[in-house]
Amino acid sequence: MTDFTPLRSVLYLPSSNERALEKAKTIACDALILDLEDAVAPDAKPAAREAAAAAVASGDYGRRTVTIRVNGIGTEWHEADLTAASQAGPAAIVVPKVDSAAQVVHLVDMMEKAGAPDHTRLWAMVETPEAIFNAREIAAASPRLQALVLGTNDLVKELYAEHVPGRAPIVPSLHTVLLAGRAAGIAVIDGVYNDVKDADGFLAECEQGRQMGFDGKTLIHPGQVEGANAAFAPSAQAVEDAEGLIAAFEAGKGAGVVTYNGKMVENLHVESARRTLSIHESIRALSAE
Numbered sequence: 001m002t003d004f005t006p007l008r009s010v011l012y013l014p015s016s017n018e019r020a021l022e023k024a025k026t027i028a029c030d031a032l033i034l035d036l037e038d039a040v041a042p043d044a045k046p047a048a049r050e051a052a053a054a055a056v057a058s059g060d061y062g063r064r065t066v067t068i069r070v071n072g073i074g075t076e077w078h079e080a081d082l083t084a085a086s087q088a089g090p091a092a093i094v095v096p097k098v099d100s101a102a103q104v105v106h107l108v109d110m111m112e113k114a115g116a117p118d119h120t121r122l123w124a125m126v127e128t129p130e131a132i133f134n135a136r137e138i139a140a141a142s143p144r145l146q147a148l149v150l151g152t153n154d155l156v157k158e159l160y161a162e163h164v165p166g167r168a169p170i171v172p173s174l175h176t177v178l179l180a181g182r183a184a185g186i187a188v189i190d191g192v193y194n195d196v197k198d199a200d201g202f203l204a205e206c207e208q209g210r211q212m213g214f215d216g217k218t219l220i221h222p223g224q225v226e227g228a229n230a231a232f233a234p235s236a237q238a239v240e241d242a243e244g245l246i247a248a249f250e251a252g253k254g255a256g257v258v259t260y261n262g263k264m265v266e267n268l269h270v271e272s273a274r275r276t277l278s279i280h281e282s283i284r285a286l287s288a289e
């Protein structure tokens with residue numbers, strides 16, 4: 001067993017949207033991001049801040065990892081958001097447009113001064129060219145940092161790039177953030193897919209994200225949850241292969257290398273297989289709750 005927390009499906013919702021806050025209690029996503037930033041109009045921000053804190057306090061979201069996304073550093077709402085979110089004590093505070101390790105250290109300091117409980121982690125959004133260049137330092141900046149979250153809309157905007165199938169213009173950035181997150185041993189969550197009516201395009205992007213190594217994907221609509229949950233969970237075939245591979249290696253009784261289904265198996269493959277089984281177990285434990 002493991003303390004691995006599945007983050008296959010991480011659903012944003014505007015904290016100003018009462019209906020969405022209610023609906024989210026019934027959606028089978030692994031995590032929620034109660035947004036105070038882009039999805040909330042300036043006039044609605046103070047009320048949204050209160051609604052997000054009340055949602056966290058309600059305890060109505062069951063096993064879902066509930067987080068709050070505050071407005072960015074330097075905006076007029078940032079400090080009040082960070083203070084309110086720290087006092088509300090969600091599973092994590094998501095901060096957009098984090099550009100440097102120094103900002104991470106400062107954010108953690110502010111969270112602690114505002115009384116954030118130990119269980120409230122920091123998720124840093126990586127969504128600017130500056131952040132991509134600094135991703136390695138950002139990822140390693142604090143033990144409070146639990147995840148890097150891609151902000152692919154902002155990234156595409158900042159690069160003057162375009163959203164295209166396969167995401168060639170931003171693949172180097174995605175890889176850079178993955179490398180940074182893996183080197184620091186923290187989670188890395190892929191960006192959103194904007195076309196909520198394009199199921200095929202969405203599933204293709206989930207598949208690409210899983211193959212690249214992301215832990216899960218941020219989402220904007222309940223209709224995207226099922227696809228992400230399936231894409232970022234080990235398939236039945238993957239679980240069967242992992243079990244078979246481990247059994248074949250153990251049957252080798254200390255041989256450094258064996259074969260399974262005709263393919264070479266060494267200890268590193270066994271480690272990957274054990275990780276697959278551990279993720280599978282965590283997901284199974286979730287569904288049993």
Ligand SMILES: CC(C)(COP(=O)(O)OP(=O)(O)OC[C@H]1O[C@@H](n2cnc3c(N)ncnc32)[C@H](O)[C@@H]1OP(=O)(O)O)[C@@H](O)C(=O)NCCC(=O)NCCSC(=O)C[C@H](O)C(=O)O
Pocket residue numbers: 011012013014019020021023024035038039096127150151152153154155191192196220221222
């Ligand atoms: C995109 C939407 C505006 C579409 O909304 P709508 O037209 O209302 O969709 P539906 O009518 O199909 O909704 C069906 C029901 O589902 C509920 N709903 C919809 N979206 C959500 C949600 N995200 N969470 C919870 N519930 C949701 C509706 O209320 C309907 O319920 P019911 O009445 O019972 O039928 C909308 O989906 C939306 O607002 N999505 C989230 C947008 C958001 O949060 N954006 C900010 C994050 S994206 C971003 O900024 C990433 C990053 O920073 C970057 O740079 O990339």
Ligand SMILES: [Mg+2]
Pocket residue numbers: 038096127151152153154
């Ligand atoms: Mg963004």
